[in-house]
Amino acid sequence: xxxxxxDALSLVVVLTIxxxxxxxxxxxxxxxxxxxxxxxxPPRFYSLRWFEAALNHPEYxxxxxxxxxxxxxxxxxxxxxxxxxxxxxxxxxxxxxxALEVLLLAPLTLPLVVWAIALLSxxxxxxxxxxxxxxxxxxxxxxxxxxxxxxxxxxxxxxxxLEAAAKSLGAPPSAVLRRITLPLALPxxxxxxxxxxxxxxxxxxVTTLIAGAGWITFPVRTFSRLRTEGIDPTTIAIGAMIVVxxxxxxxxxxxxxxxxxxx
Amino acid sequence: MxxxxxxxxxxxxxxxMFGVFVLPFLFLLVLSFWSQVxxxxxxDTSFTLANxxxxxxxxxxxxxxxTTLWLSGLVTLICLVLALPLSRWIVLRAGRAKGxxxxxxILPLVCGALLPTLGLVNLLSPxxxxxGALKSMGVIQSSLPLLxxxxxxxxxxxxxxxxxxxxxxxxxxxxxxxxxxxxxxxxGARPVVVWQRILxxxxxxxxxxxxxxxxxxxxxxxxxxxxxxxxxxxTFASLAYQQAALVLDWPFASALAIVMLIFLTxxxxxxxxxxxxxxxxx
Numbered sequence: 001x002x003x004x005x006x007d008a009l010s011l012v013v014v015l016t017i018x019x020x021x022x023x024x025x026x027x028x029x030x031x032x033x034x035x036x037x038x039x040x041x042p043p044r045f046y047s048l049r050w051f052e053a054a055l056n057h058p059e060y061x062x063x064x065x066x067x068x069x070x071x072x073x074x075x076x077x078x079x080x081x082x083x084x085x086x087x088x089x090x091x092x093x094x095x096x097x098x099a100l101e102v103l104l105l106a107p108l109t110l111p112l113v114v115w116a117i118a119l120l121s122x123x124x125x126x127x128x129x130x131x132x133x134x135x136x137x138x139x140x141x142x143x144x145x146x147x148x149x150x151x152x153x154x155x156x157x158x159x160x161x162l163e164a165a166a167k168s169l170g171a172p173p174s175a176v177l178r179r180i181t182l183p184l185a186l187p188x189x190x191x192x193x194x195x196x197x198x199x200x201x202x203x204x205x206v207t208t209l210i211a212g213a214g215w216i217t218f219p220v221r222t223f224s225r226l227r228t229e230g231i232d233p234t235t236i237a238i239g240a241m242i243v244v245x246x247x248x249x250x251x252x253x254x255x256x257x258x259x260x261x262x263x
Numbered sequence: 264m265x266x267x268x269x270x271x272x273x274x275x276x277x278x279x280m281f282g283v284f285v286l287p288f289l290f291l292l293v294l295s296f297w298s299q300v301x302x303x304x305x306x307d308t309s310f311t312l313a314n315x316x317x318x319x320x321x322x323x324x325x326x327x328x329x330t331t332l333w334l335s336g337l338v339t340l341i342c343l344v345l346a347l348p349l350s351r352w353i354v355l356r357a358g359r360a361k362g363x364x365x366x367x368x369i370l371p372l373v374c375g376a377l378l379p380t381l382g383l384v385n386l387l388s389p390x391x392x393x394x395g396a397l398k399s400m401g402v403i404q405s406s407l408p409l410l411x412x413x414x415x416x417x418x419x420x421x422x423x424x425x426x427x428x429x430x431x432x433x434x435x436x437x438x439x440x441x442x443x444x445x446x447x448x449x450x451g452a453r454p455v456v457v458w459q460r461i462l463x464x465x466x467x468x469x470x471x472x473x474x475x476x477x478x479x480x481x482x483x484x485x486x487x488x489x490x491x492x493x494x495x496x497x498t499f500a501s502l503a504y505q506q507a508a509l510v511l512d513w514p515f516a517s518a519l520a521i522v523m524l525i526f527l528t529x530x531x532x533x534x535x536x537x538x539x540x541x542x543x544x545x
Contacts, residue, residue, distance in 0.1 A: 117507045118294070
């Protein structure tokens with residue numbers, strides 16, 4: 001009896017904490033349906049007009065396009081480089097393997113705003129501020145460690161004897177890679193692609209310092225508007241769509257390839 | 264695998280991280296001893312301590328530093344108190360829902376700093392969700408001030424960085440055998456004693472790792488404090504951001520950034536000492 005009561009109590013505590021974590025995101029989605037100019041609870045009326053305004057807003061459309069472009073290019077480069085490096089680290093066991101792993105994962109623990117301040121002044125010297133290559137280089141750097149961590153864990157889980165068996169049965173290296181290693185690494189590859197894209201697409205800390213005026217991503221535009229004009233319901237509507245997209249990606253990723261186990 | 268091939272595979276990523284990530288930190292250190300030529304974007308490359316003198320001689324910057332330090336400590340503590348029961352429940356009780364719950368609890372991490380903050384503004388503002396709900400229930404007459412002060416910033420930072428505490432705790436708890444706890448309980452130890460003598464010492468590496476991540480993240484956060492503090496809460500990272508992005512005094516911004524790094528290093532050393540002196544290995 002006593003354990004049942006304490007079970008129920010701990011469930012309540014846990015659900016409250018989970019609700020606290022998710023509350024801002026849930027409120028963001030909810031408030032996008034408020035028809036008024038400023039969100040108030042309870043809303044006076046509900047409407048979809050801010051979604052319509054968001055999709056027709058030329059500045060936000062171009063920003064979303066820039067965020068997507070930057071996210072796709074950076075993710076492709078980061079996941080490729082990270083996978084090659086992770087494969088080399090796990091299978092090749094180089095002499096300074098641990099030091100190299102720490103180097104690849106460094107941006108996960110070191111403060112990005114500090115790094116971005118340095119990058120800003122270096123880019124200024126090189127004339128790279130506000131250029132697409134400069135932005136891509138920065139985004140590859142912040143997304144690569146996420147992909148590297150997932151890929152290192154993924155390759156460690158693949159039994160090297162499977163590759164050895166295929167090789168001993170006469171499969172050339174390219175066939176081993178194509179038929180054995182890549183299919184087994186696919187869940188990890190998909191997980192790192194999803195996480196890397198989300199990190200790049202949603203980054204504001206680094207991008208807001210180096211974006212310049214030409215390549216304003218959606219988070220950067222929202223942040224600069226937020227400081228000057230406060231919250232604009234159109235932003236809320238786009239934010240709600242991005243959050244829903246993120247949740248769908250995580251839930252689908254969880255179902256298909258156990259995304260959270262690899263973080 | 265031949266060493267040459269291993270080298271070719273690892274080299275591009277390692278070179279990128281070294282050249283684009285590590286080297287700028289060294290440049291930052293050098294830059295913090297330079298100065299800005301007044302009225303221009305040019306740099307005066309003669310050695311000067313002026314930037315550091317300015318930080319440690321001005322109560323505005325010292326105040327910002329002090330606020331940021333205790334705010335980060337408070338956020339770390341709250342995250343720890345919330346993450347311990349949640350992680351334990353996820354590891355021991357969640358069963359099949361475990362993966363999904365971990366996935367959802369890392370949402371703030373992959374949504375970036377901005378989107379959850381937008382939601383928090385609507386949650387905490389005078390007309391927002393909490394105040395609106397409390398008013399319509401008749402609990403309060405006038406709105407609680409939850410935005411534009413330390414309360415709002417604290418809530419925002421805890422919400423944003425809780426996943427950083429949860430993930431290392433889950434990793435540590437999953438490695439921990441339940442036998443120690445069972446043995447202690449069967450020998451008559453009360454839950455408080457089990458926590459104090461068995462669980463906390465064994466979980467200490469995870470607690471320290473998570474606390475360091477949360478502390479560092481809070482110390483260097485500027486988006487959440489700026490938006491939720493509405494300019495009224497001055498944190499150290501937002502000072503550095505202003506100098507770098509708006510004032511364009513990069514040497515001074517670099518010095519502010521280096522001071523942040525020094526405090527992060529101190530926190531790391533403290534964490535290592537705590538683990539070494541109080542941790543137990545299972």
